[in-house]
Amino acid sequence: MYIIVEDDPSVADALESLLSGAGLPVRVFASAEEFIHSSSLTSEDTMIVDLGLPGMSGGELVRHLEKAGATPKVIAISGKSSRTIARETEGLSDLKILRKPPAADWLEAITA
Amino acid sequence: MGELEDRRTAVSEARFESLLDTAADGVIVIDETGRMLVFNKICERLFGYSSAEAIGQNVSLIMPPEFSVSHDRFMNNYHRTGEKRIIGIGREVSGMHRDGSVFPLELSVGEAKTADGRQYIGVLRDLRSRRAVEQRVSQLQAQVVHMTRLSAMDEMGAAMAHELNQPLTALLLYLQAVARQIKTCFADNKPPSDKMLGVLDKAVQEAERASHIVQRMRQMVEKRDPERATIDLREVVNEALDLSEFVAQGATVTIRRVFGMTPIHVDADATQIQQIILNLLRNALEVAKESEERWVKVSIGADDRSAFVSVTDSGPGFSEDVSKSLFKTFSTTKKSGMGLGLAISRAIAQNHGGDLMADPGGNGQGATFTLMLPMHHLDETEDDTWG
Numbered sequence: 004m005y006i007i008v009e010d011d012p013s014v015a016d017a018l019e020s021l022l023s024g025a026g027l028p029v030r031v032f033a034s035a036e037e038f039i040h041s042s043s044l045t046s047e048d049t050m051i052v053d054l055g056l057p058g059m060s061g062g063e064l065v066r067h068l069e070k071a072g073a074t075p076k077v078i079a080i081s082g083k084s085s086r087t088i089a090r091e092t093e094g095l096s097d098l099k100i101l102r103k104p105p106a107a108d109w110l111e112a113i114t115a
Numbered sequence: 116m117g118e119l120e121d122r123r124t125a126v127s128e129a130r131f132e133s134l135l136d137t138a139a140d141g142v143i144v145i146d147e148t149g150r151m152l153v154f155n156k157i158c159e160r161l162f163g164y165s166s167a168e169a170i171g172q173n174v175s176l177i178m179p180p181e182f183s184v185s186h187d188r189f190m191n192n193y194h195r196t197g198e199k200r201i202i203g204i205g206r207e208v209s210g211m212h213r214d215g216s217v218f219p220l221e222l223s224v225g226e227a228k229t230a231d232g233r234q235y236i237g238v239l240r241d242l243r244s245r246r247a248v249e250q251r252v253s254q255l256q257a258q259v260v261h262m263t264r265l266s267a268m269d270e271m272g273a274a275m276a277h278e279l280n281q282p283l284t285a286l287l288l289y290l291q292a293v294a295r296q297i298k299t300c301f302a303d304n305k306p307p308s309d310k311m312l313g314v315l316d317k318a319v320q321e322a323e324r325a326s327h328i329v330q331r332m333r334q335m336v337e338k339r340d341p342e343r344a345t346i347d348l349r350e351v352v353n354e355a356l357d358l359s360e361f362v363a364q365g366a367t368v369t370i371r372r373v374f375g376m377t378p379i380h381v382d383a384d385a386t387q388i389q390q391i392i393l394n395l396l397r398n399a400l401e402v403a404k405e406s407e408e409r410w411v412k413v414s415i416g417a418d419d420r421s422a423f424v425s426v427t428d429s430g431p432g433f434s435e436d437v438s439k440s441l442f443k444t445f446s447t448t449k450k451s452g453m454g455l456g457l458a459i460s461r462a463i464a465q466n467h468g469g470d471l472m473a474d475p476g477g478n479g480q481g482a483t484f485t486l487m488l489p490m491h492h493l494d495e496t497e498d499d500t501w502g
């Protein structure tokens with residue numbers, strides 16, 4: 004399952020179109036809290052998370068999941084500067100980062 | 116007899132000297148050729164030369180270069196015609212310190228006919244402190260307006276980049292989705308589905324969302340009708356420089372003002388012109404700060420048709436690469452730059468029928484940015500209302 008956590012509805016919808024258009028199973032959440040309350044992860048899942056979420060940030064969500072022992076494949080997306088991204092993802096291992104706006108095909112990057 | 120006279124002269128000279136040195140104002144005496152004969156203590160402090168260094172030199176030593184030319188002309192003119200431009204009148208002039216910094220002075224001139232020919236006595240009062248107080252009072256209000264506008268511009272830039280990012284991301288992802296599906300359709304020999312049209316529609320919406328953001332910004336810069344008035348460019352620029360000096364209190368970069376004596380009238384929105392100057396100044400100060408000489412020069416000039424304000428700095432200039440994209444929005448070489456200053460400044464200048472030009476400098480020369488504005492012209496209808 005591909006799990007999208009993104010607060011901007013257009014970006015979330017576009018990402019969903021891209022993934023489901025390729026026949027992949029997708030679920031969308033608008034916030035970290037919404038995801039935590041209604042779902043959990045298996046090791047087969049891939050999570051695509053916006054770093055700049057309102058409330059619990061993307062970085063905190065990933066940290067929260069790591070603490071809970073669930074370490075799915077995580078792809079972080081962000082429109083911020085590389086310095087800000089580095090700060091927000093400090094201490095997180097093995098994180099792929101995609102920057103907004105996309106400079107290349109995101110489906111390939113996500114499924115690679 | 117003669118001895119007594121000599122002694123009297125000596126006494127009165129000594130008294131004169133001590134009087135000069137306790138004077139609160141700068142005192143300079145020059146002869147007909149402009150040579151300095153007296154240069155008191157206050158002058159030493161004002162201009163950074165000792166009296167021994169100054170005496171015997173031409174008074175142009177302590178004037179900005181463009182003044183010294185007209186000074187010679189004024190003196191010649193006065194000798195020829197007797198027409199008084201300054202004697203007995205007093206006026207505000209610019210002085211130049213040894214370090215090259217230029218500052219405002221109030222100058223009163225008296226004339227004395229001596230056995231050695233005509234001499235002129237100049238009394239100089241430093242206007243910086245008086246000006247500073249006046250400015251603080253009268254400009255605090257203006258500052259608030261300026262600063263909020265400026266920071267609004269910076270914030271707007273940051274917010275805009277962020278806002279544009281979302282629709283652009285969505286737009287590109289929708290297009291990637293459609294492109295993939297069309298490819299699959301071709302591969303499977305199937306016609307494209309309605310769904311794809313739906314995705315394309317959404318892509319268009321996102322493009323529109325992006326263009327609305329750009330339009331909103333453009334409205335702030337261009338569409339707002341400038342509040343035009345006939346203004347003296349020197350005053351408006353002066354105010355902007357004072358403002359930035361006030362804001363950058365304690366900064367170590369010297370701002371040299373090279374202004375002429377005559378008003379330069381243009382039809383413009385003073386606040387917008389100040390915005391341009393502040394943008395240019397901000398860029399210049401940033402590079403000058405890192406340079407060895409640490410100065411920024413702002414000069415104003417005009418020909419029959421156009422008025423110019425040039426901002427030059429002691430920085431390194433910029434490369435050809437940079438010059439290609441200099442005026443484009445979001446082109447910046449700075450870590451925290453927005454790349455909006457020059458783009459917005461040029462838009463404002465062109466909106467006034469003028470332009471903003473850049474000389475890259477290099478090889479030890481700093482960059483020069485020149486704002487050009489059309490000169491104010493009295494047209495006939497205006498003549499009527501005057502007549």
Ligand SMILES: Nc1ncnc2c1ncn2[C@@H]1O[C@H](COP(=O)(O)OP(=O)(O)O)[C@@H](O)[C@H]1O
Nearest residue numbers: 398399432433447448452453454455456457482
């Ligand atoms: N005085 C200057 N000397 C050298 N380079 C300059 C100067 N002024 C501007 N530039 C160059 O032009 C670029 C664009 O300037 P600007 O539009 O004001 O945006 P910003 O200051 O946010 O970078 C700067 O990043 C810098 O590379």
Ligand SMILES: [Mg+2]
Nearest residue numbers: 397398456457
């Ligand atoms: Mg700038």
